[in-house]
Amino acid sequence: xxxxxxxxxxxxxxxxxxxxxxxxxxxxxxxxxxxxxxxxxxxxxxxxxxxxxxxxxxxxxxxxxxxxxxxxxxxxxxxxxxxxxxxxxxxxxxxxxxxxxxxxxxxxxxxxxxxxxxxxxxxxxxxxxxxxxxxxxxxxxxxx
Numbered sequence: 001x002x003x004x005x006x007x008x009x010x011x012x013x014x015x016x017x018x019x020x021x022x023x024x025x026x027x028x029x030x031x032x033x034x035x036x037x038x039x040x041x042x043x044x045x046x047x048x049x050x051x052x053x054x055x056x057x058x059x060x061x062x063x064x065x066x067x068x069x070x071x072x073x074x075x076x077x078x079x080x081x082x083x084x085x086x087x088x089x090x091x092x093x094x095x096x097x098x099x100x101x102x103x104x105x106x107x108x109x110x111x112x113x114x115x116x117x118x119x120x121x122x123x124x125x126x127x128x129x130x131x132x133x134x135x136x137x138x139x140x141x142x143x144x
Contacts, residue, residue, distance in 0.1 A: 002073045008042030010073055015040070018061035029053035045077055 002010075015025055022040060026033040031050055038044035046054055051074055055067055 002076045004042040004045065004077060007045070007073050007077055008040055010070060012040045014058060014062060014066055014070055017066070018058050020057075020061070025054070025057060028057040046074065 015022065020028075022036040023033050025031075026036045029036075029050065030053065035044065035046075035050065039046055051071070055071060058067060058070075
């Protein structure tokens, strides 16, 4: 499992690899520079909508594999070890023997505001001790 410090280092490296400064990321995402700074120092973690904005900002500037790595690290911090289920679980959108990561990547860019609200609701349920695996699977069924 990834630590907050490792996530911060990864995020900082990817922002630099994209050729951006923290202020530029803040402007592109519509977030405060102090938020970006907190993430890069490991003090805070992006919420769902902020993470989506961040990934959309970095998209096209970094390889898809880097974006998947960042998303997976964020999910591990947010959901713990059970986040691996979202990447390894067979779903109707993947064939046997095929990784679920491409399906997750496609799903990420199709989120609508209503679906984001659904995800935020599921995250709140997960925080209330609903088994995270069930929440992730329920969300994937909603997206299918």
